[in-house]
Each structure stands twice: as structure tokens, then as C-alpha cells.
Amino acid sequence: MAKNISAFVFGLIFGLGLIIAQMTNPAKVLAFLDIAGTWDPSLALVMASALLTLGVLQRVFRPLSEPDQEQEQPACGNRKSGIDVQLIGGAAIFGIGWGLSGICPGPALVGLTTGLPGIYVFAGAMFVGFVLFNFLHRR
């Protein structure tokens, strides 16, 4: 139970980070991705700050063991090694969807509380995409 409550709190903190960073605003994300327009580099700062924080914390408080790779779904590319067609193709496809909408999975879920139809359509389609992957690539 303690694990579940802490997972809830970490999700809450993660979501607040996305909101404060304005990752939840598609217009802000698209302004970052639109280098040919009036480029807004803010999201590069979000990523740099997140990387620096996580990187420093990881080096100061080293985890007791490696992430549980047996049970974990390949969420972070840590189960496989090497560059393969799936990685390249998947990242390319993900990027096209992200660029079309300005939304990635975290902000799609946080955005559900805004009640905007577009966010619901996106999040629903995203789960269809998950199911499609399971159907095509797993048993």
C-alpha cells in the first residue's frame, strides 16, 4: 500500500512539473518544434533542467540495484541494447504524432482534467495505438 501511495504522489509531482513547465500546452510545444517560425527554446530548458536534476540525483543517491528489467515493459529502452529498426521506426512515428499535435503521453493524461475534446480524442487514440502495438508485436 505504501508503494501505491508513493507512486500516486510521484505521479502527482511529475504532473505538476509538466504543468509548471508548460509542456501541457500544445501551442508551447509546437512553438519549440517550429524552428522556422518564431522559435521558442523554452522546452529545451525544461529537458535540460530535468536531465540535470535527474542526472545529479542519480549520481549522488545511486539506486541499490539496476531497474527491474525482468518485469518492466520496455519503457525506456533499457531492456534491449543496440540500435534496431524498431527503435528508429518507432521514434520516427512517435515524433510525427507529437509534431502534428504538440502532445506527448504525459501531457495527454494531465490534460484530461481540462475537459477539451481534442485531448480526449488524442488520449483515446493513443491507447488504441498501445493496443495495436500489443496486437501486432506481442502475443
Added chain:
Amino acid sequence: MTEEITVLSALAGGAIIGLASALLLFTHNRVAGISGIAAGILPPWGADSGWRLWFLAGLIMSGLLYRLTGNAIPVQTDTPLILMAVAGLLVGYGSRLGGGCTSGHGVCGIAKLSVRSIVATLIFMTTAGLSVYLVRHVF
């Protein structure tokens, strides 16, 4: 739409995202990859998958918590619903095929200097930028 650079909120939000990722990694031994966590609530369920639901519940609740402070979450989008559906599908399928999204590859993976994550991030940033360019400046 949004063109001003938001340095402080970007740095603060990014640091909070990094902190939440570190907490999940240290106490749960899990990687904060949102696409992996979200897809993990679909069957087949492993022995230990309940924490994912709690994490996602916290993520979604962050939107409500933020609004309790009296602030609105700005979500500006003019993407047509049909394009949202296509984008959501691509994001869902692509993130699973590529083994991660902006959080899993872009933050957690790069923080531990995973070559796969660095390559994936470069690829999805490129295709995202290209699709924004095509939508905004070509068509």
C-alpha cells in the same frame, strides 16, 4: 501563438519532472516512462502492475490539484479532431515500438547516457520538427 520564452517556469518545471523521476527510480526501481507506464495498465497484467494505475491517477489528479491553487492550465490547440486522432494513434504505436517517449527516452534514458535513448530522442525531435514544418510552412 505562444512566443515568449519562459525561462523560470521551464527550469522549475523541468527540475520537478527530474525529481519525480528520481523518486520513482530510487524507491520503486522503476523508470518514469509515461508511455510504458500507461500501456502497462492494459492486459496482460504482470504480478506487480497496480502501482502504474496509482501513478497515472496521481498524474491526472495533478491537473485538478493545480487548479485548486486558482490557476488555469493553459491548453491552446487548434488541431482538428481528426488530426488529433491520427496523432494520438501515431504517438501510442510509435512510443511502444520505439520503447519510449519524451519522458522515458528524452529524460530518463538520456540521464543514464543510454545510446538507444539518445538516438531515439534525436530521431523523434527531427521528425516532430519536420511535421511541424510541413503543416505550418508548406501545406
